[in-house]
Amino acid sequence: MTLKLGIIGTNWITKMLVEAAHESQAYQLTAVYSRRAESGEAFAKDFGEVAVYTDLAAFYESGIEVVYIASPNSLHYEQTLQAIAHDLHVIVEKSAFSNTKEYEAVYSALREHPNVRLFEAARHVHQANFKAIEAKVAEMAHISGATLVYEKYSSRFDDYLAGKEPNVLTREFSAGALTDLGVYPLYAAIKLFGMPKESHYFATPLRNGADGRGIVILRYADFDVTIQFGKGANSYLHSEILGMRDTIVIDSIAELGEVIYKDGAGNDTEISTPAPANPMVPEMQVFAAIINDPVGQDATYRELLTLSQRVNIVLTNLRQDAGIIFPADK
Template identity: 70%
Template sequence: MTLQLGIIGTNWITKMFVEAAHITGDYQLKAVYSRRMESGQTFADNFSGDIEVYTDVNDMLTSGIDVVYIASPNSLHFIQAAIAIRNGVHVIVEKSAVANTNEFEQLYSLLREHPQVRFFEAARHIQQDNFKALETCVNSMEHISGATFVYEKYSSRFDAYLAGEEPNVLSPKFAAGALADLGVYPLYAAIKLFGLPNSQHYFATKLRNGGDGRGVAILRYQDFDVTLIFGKGANSYLHSEVLGLRDTILISNIAELEEVKYNDGQGQEKVISKPGPANPMVDEAATFARLINQPSETEAEYQDLLLLSQRVNHVLTALRMDAGIVFPNDKK
């Protein structure tokens, strides 16, 4: 079934997702929500077809669409996802899905009340073939000694921050910052590959607004540690690694996964990745459509994915609390 798609948010990532969704052939954009009619219409004009533009989110979510993609500020994800679920609309929400564990558990309860609705966090990298090759390689290693995952790149909005402004993506008022925006990528990889840690600690470099501009998180497992390095105020070109004994997996970028190599430590190195699609969101869009359109056949796969999102949110919240970073959503 071709899914009738609505979107919340009209930025570059939303355009990339809609393009990816159309490439799969499983979706058709039918509705756009924006606070301003002009910006919504400008976005809709990028695509062909009969597309309605709304300035009331409730009107869009009751317009008959099948699924909504949410790419609004993080602080709004919970309420918008909750409205969608109550109206029987499937949800694809950009990471971080919600601000804290309380919000996630409320959505979990709503999903139990509306079992026909499916909820996905758009952690695109774990749906890519190169991540699956990485996972297979990790599972084949005889021993894990540790891992370091790096994702640090200079934000397009950091100049504005340095000039005295407070962009949404760097503001705790909008449940944002380095951990919530970029740290979630290496965190997803770590929990998907190794499960929940025994403990977690976050050493954040604070911004003047009390949020985090960069940081280092340590996930402690029974026999090894995983170090996550991420930030929005600098560019890092470090590779990510999974350490065995002699052997090592080298990853060009834990979020983009352009190249993944296995080095046996004895003179042999093998590239285990393949060139991915030009649009990195195609794989996740196709996966979500399959899970929506084949609910009976994919129930176990969907529940595993939902559990993974719950675990990521749990550790994400614990890391933020460890660093003393408070969001307004925490007080609700």
């Protein structure tokens, strides 16, 4: 069954998702929503006959079955609630919602619309190389700790330095380094190790009160996970998961290009396979399978929804620990 897809947001990540959706052969883009018609039309022209809307209600009533929401973070909540009210399945870009209060309200809406499925687009945890990491972690006799790194100079950071206020670096849009980049290693940590007992965030603030980079410490019963991320510098450090003598070395916890298992006795084994050209294809295949077989795939769906909720809880706790307040929190 080919699902009719609508998208909100016309940036590069939306284009990548639509291409992945088409490559999966499970979706067909049929509608684009943009506040400006010219932006929507410029995006749609690459995908054939696609309707463009500047009215959100008309977009939701256009016959689409799945909506992908890639607007600024602070808009996800209301747009998701509206989609659920129209009985549309929702794929929302991470970070999904600003705080636990919003997530709880969305969860309540899902209970009122039991046929709707909600997904957070955390593409890396669906990739084959992440699953290889999971399998190897399960085999390791002991976990001593981990360091997960994702620090990239943002294309918007020059604008910030020039005195502008890019959406991805402002609290007004529920944004900053933690919710934009830190969410990748945080998702990985919680997927691999579960909920931490404690979480602490040492943030480097920007002049507007948002976080530009930071260090997160997740405390588990027998080990700690350190997460380093930021948008104002480039780091070339690998990520590592430490056993005792053995170690898993990951080139990038978000991109997952190469994963090496070192047994500590001089034997290095590559456990990764070539990454897909479009890293969003695996997640789009998973989402379509769940939508098309909601009963058979219910356990998988509940696991993903629980993971998303846990990430939201820890993200909220980390911001509170660092004293970062979003307007959506009030």
